[in-house]
Each structure stands twice: as structure tokens, then as C-alpha cells.
Amino acid sequence: MKTINRRLQRWWWVSGWMIAALTLNTGIATAQDRLRLATTTSTENSGLLQHLLPVFEKGFKARVDVIAVGTGRALKLGENGDVDVVLVHAPKAEDAFVEAGFGVHRRLIMANDFVLLGPPDDPAQVRGQPHAVDAMRQIASHKAVFVSRGDDSGTHKKEQWLWQRAGIVPSGQPWYLEVGQGMGATLQIAHDKRAYTLTDRGTSLTYRQRLALQIVHERDPAYDNPYSAIAVNPQRHAHVAHKLAVAFIDWLISAEGQDLIGSYRKHDQVLFYPRAVHSAN
Amino acid sequence: MDSLVAGLQQALIWLLAGHPEVFHIVWVTLKIVALATLLASLLGVPLGVCIAGRTFRGQQLVVSVFHALLAMPTVVIGLTLYALLSRRGPLGDLGLLFTPWAIVIGEVCLAFPIVVALTIDAVQGVDPRIRETALSLGASSARAAVTVLTEVRFAVLGAIVAAFGRIIAEVGAAMMLGGNIRGYTRTITTAIALETSKGEFALGLALGIVLLVIAFGVNIALYALQGTKT
Numbered sequence: 001m002k003t004i005n006r007r008l009q010r011w012w013w014v015s016g017w018m019i020a021a022l023t024l025n026t027g028i029a030t031a032q033d034r035l036r037l038a039t040t041t042s043t044e045n046s047g048l049l050q051h052l053l054p055v056f057e058k059g060f061k062a063r064v065d066v067i068a069v070g071t072g073r074a075l076k077l078g079e080n081g082d083v084d085v086v087l088v089h090a091p092k093a094e095d096a097f098v099e100a101g102f103g104v105h106r107r108l109i110m111a112n113d114f115v116l117l118g119p120p121d122d123p124a125q126v127r128g129q130p131h132a133v134d135a136m137r138q139i140a141s142h143k144a145v146f147v148s149r150g151d152d153s154g155t156h157k158k159e160q161w162l163w164q165r166a167g168i169v170p171s172g173q174p175w176y177l178e179v180g181q182g183m184g185a186t187l188q189i190a191h192d193k194r195a196y197t198l199t200d201r202g203t204s205l206t207y208r209q210r211l212a213l214q215i216v217h218e219r220d221p222a223y224d225n226p227y228s229a230i231a232v233n234p235q236r237h238a239h240v241a242h243k244l245a246v247a248f249i250d251w252l253i254s255a256e257g258q259d260l261i262g263s264y265r266k267h268d269q270v271l272f273y274p275r276a277v278h279s280a281n
Numbered sequence: 282m283d284s285l286v287a288g289l290q291q292a293l294i295w296l297l298a299g300h301p302e303v304f305h306i307v308w309v310t311l312k313i314v315a316l317a318t319l320l321a322s323l324l325g326v327p328l329g330v331c332i333a334g335r336t337f338r339g340q341q342l343v344v345s346v347f348h349a350l351l352a353m354p355t356v357v358i359g360l361t362l363y364a365l366l367s368r369r370g371p372l373g374d375l376g377l378l379f380t381p382w383a384i385v386i387g388e389v390c391l392a393f394p395i396v397v398a399l400t401i402d403a404v405q406g407v408d409p410r411i412r413e414t415a416l417s418l419g420a421s422s423a424r425a426a427v428t429v430l431t432e433v434r435f436a437v438l439g440a441i442v443a444a445f446g447r448i449i450a451e452v453g454a455a456m457m458l459g460g461n462i463r464g465y466t467r468t469i470t471t472a473i474a475l476e477t478s479k480g481e482f483a484l485g486l487a488l489g490i491v492l493l494v495i496a497f498g499v500n501i502a503l504y505a506l507q508g509t510k511t
Contacts, residue, residue, distance in 0.1 A: 008427060015319055015322075015323055018315070018319055019316065019319055019320065022312055022315060022316040022319075023316065025312060036379065045479060063465075065379065065460070065462040065465055065466075066462060066463060067379060067460040067461070067462060068461070080367050080368050080369045080373075081368035081369070081373070082367055082368050082378050082379065083379075181478065182478055184478045184479045184480065185477075185478035187480075188478070188480050207480065210284075210480045237368060239368070239374075239376060
């Protein structure tokens, strides 16, 4: 009996030490200044953040934790106080977010544009249509398969807005697939289904070599895609890293941040155009 | 097919030559999973022995509840804990959401019922005369429990390994609770999910190979141990 008890004791000791070691090891990483950034899959999947963040982290001796979700969820995370700052692209939803008092210090950071991707043979004859809404009408009238993000992201909101302006209700139609996934996964599905889909130019460039889809419609004012950063309101959530959030936003619109954004290239193309305007909010 | 072959080649090169991101993700995963497995075992094994070691009213119900919990979908645990840990939730002030701790909590919730249920099965499978003999020789009931536990130590180890295998391969709770933050809460499974969504196979495959090796390796080690000692 004694030996058994001793053996058991040893087990308790070993487990205790292991737990202590693992806890410490995981805990050290939390001691640093951390900024939680909720952003869209487009900024993360395009590689822009990996280009920007190391410079900020080094300059401000902080770590930025990126949670890449759709714009809708990013704003929800900000509203709940689960993140400190958001970088999103849905101007109307941003207006509502700031008006409701969830966010402060909103600044326009950069922009790119949306493009309509489709199979090279273009079964819905979208190419050459004068406007974005005409392109959407062509897809609907040909009942060509269209893959929608369906996740309340900025891209999804833009797409819904385009359908609405075209006077079409695509939801429930057999040719309209709402996949509820990020931009990358949505492009993969559109590729596999040889379907049309709306995406931002940055992600479409990033994925260009892997997709048998082409840009079938582009360059319409309706495709404009501005990105803004908003700090979570510290009066609603006292725990947020507000100073660091404001420092991050100010760094993004600083000459250094804007230059870095403008200098980021993929396949020799600029993905995001710096568009900061220095004005009070 | 080409992309798969090319991805596999790249994956093997990374694994052999050492790819910092792969190793960091594996390290983070092992820390989280090891901590969760340890905690679940320290709580679960004693509870399992207690439940199985004596008869009490409602015992059958308790046992079947723990067996039912084995089928708990990971996304339900993820969702429930998310609601609890979000700043809006009752435990929000702890600030645990999107940290490795949140994943540890989720994985403990997944592993705990497995450890308890399989420990109960193991202890109930023991010849009751062992406990009776220990008691008749003057052992306290706690000591008798230790005797029984020693008898079934490999089955209990099997329970712990089963729990380990379940949580290291789990993706739903890790994604929801950890947020898949690069270099912080990105685990093997969430990284694979992300790489697949990006259409990049190489990193996903490299991590998949590591995951397989760990999962198989732990199970093979357990069986080898059982083979030598029983």
C-alpha cells in the first residue's frame, strides 16, 4: 500500500509541476501590451496585415492580435468589447456603429475596389455591360450560378446593395448560393462551381493563379470599397486598450503607415490605395 | 492533383528542414492540449473512481449522463463558452475570450466527460473482490480506491489518451474561442482550416502530417506500454 501511495504522490507532484510550467509558459505571452484588432478576411488573406503589423509592433513595443472575420462580426466584436479596434469596409454599418456610440476615432484608411469574377466563357454575358447593376441583372436573367459570402461581411453587404439597386431579390433562388464563409473559401467554391462572385480586387489578385475565374466586370463607381478603422468606445468598455487603439489608427493614417499600405504589392500590383484624410471626427 | 503533389513536396521539405511557423503552431497546440488533458485527468479520474467505486441512488443516471456527454458536439461547447466569456457574458470581466486560456477551458469541457466515462467503465470492469479484499485487510475506502485504480491504470491511461486524441483533433471550439490569432491562439487544426480556405495546401499538409504523427504516436506508445506491462 505504501509504495502505491508514494507512486500516486509522485504523479500528483509531476502533474502539479507540469501545470505550473505550462501555465507560466502560456502566461508570459500575455504580459505584453496587446491590441486586439478585428478585421476582415480580405485584409488578412491578402497579406497586407503581415506587411504592416510587424512595423507597428516594433515601433510601439506591442503585439497586435488579429481576429479575421467578416465586417459584420468584426463590428459585433467591437460592440461587445471583445476587441479594441476594428478595421472594416462597410461605410453604412460603420455610420451606425459610431452613431450608436460603440466606436470613436473613426478614420478612413485606404480603399480598393470590387470586381465581378466569373467563368472565362461568361455564360451570362456580363462582359461589356455598362454598369454594375446591369451586370447583376444579366446574371439573374440567365440564372447563372452566383456564390454569395452570405456572412454579413463588407463584401456581402456590398453585394446585397448591388442586388437591391438592380431590383432583384436573389435569396432563395436555386442559382444563388449563400455559403457563409470567408472570401478565400468563397472564391474556392465559386471556382469549383464555375460560378460568378463578387470580391475585392486585392483578394482576387492574391488568388488569381489558383482560380479558373476571370474578372468579367469592373471599374464602376458602385464598386468603390473604402476601409476605415474605428476604436472601440472606452466609455462603454473601460477595459479596452484605448490608447494603443488610437495610436494604431493614428499610425495607419501617418505618412509611414500610408506609405507602407501604398507600397504593398502582390503580383506587381498595388492592392490597397492609401486614402487617409486628416480631419476631426 | 498537381497542386496536391506540389503541396506534399513542399510540406515534406518544410518538415525536414524546419519551418518556424509550423513548429510554433505545433508548440502552441501541444501546450494547450497538454494543459487541458492534465486538468481534465486530475478532475476526471478521481470523479470517475468515486462514481464507479460505490453504489448510490441515481448512479445509473449519472453514468449515462457522462456517456451521453461523449457525444457533445464541439461547436456547442464553443458557442456556449463564447457566450459566457464574451465581454457581454457573465464571465466577460475575466477577459479570457481569444486567449489560449479560452481554448484550454473549452478543451477541458470536451475531455472531462471522456475521462470520467471511460474511467467509470474501467473501474466497473474490475473484479469487485479486489476492493472487498482490500477493505477486509483493513484498508480505508480511499486506499481501496487506490488499489482498484492501480489495477486499471492502463485502462485509465487509455481514457486519458482518448481525451487527448479528441481535443488535439478538435477545431470548432479552438476556432471560436481562440480566434485563430497568428502566433498566439493558432492551433494545428485552425491553421489547417485557414490554409484550406486560402487554397494553400503545403502548410496545411505539413501540419496535418504532424497531427497524424502525434495522434498515432501517442496511441502506439500506449499500446506498447500495455503490451510490456500486463
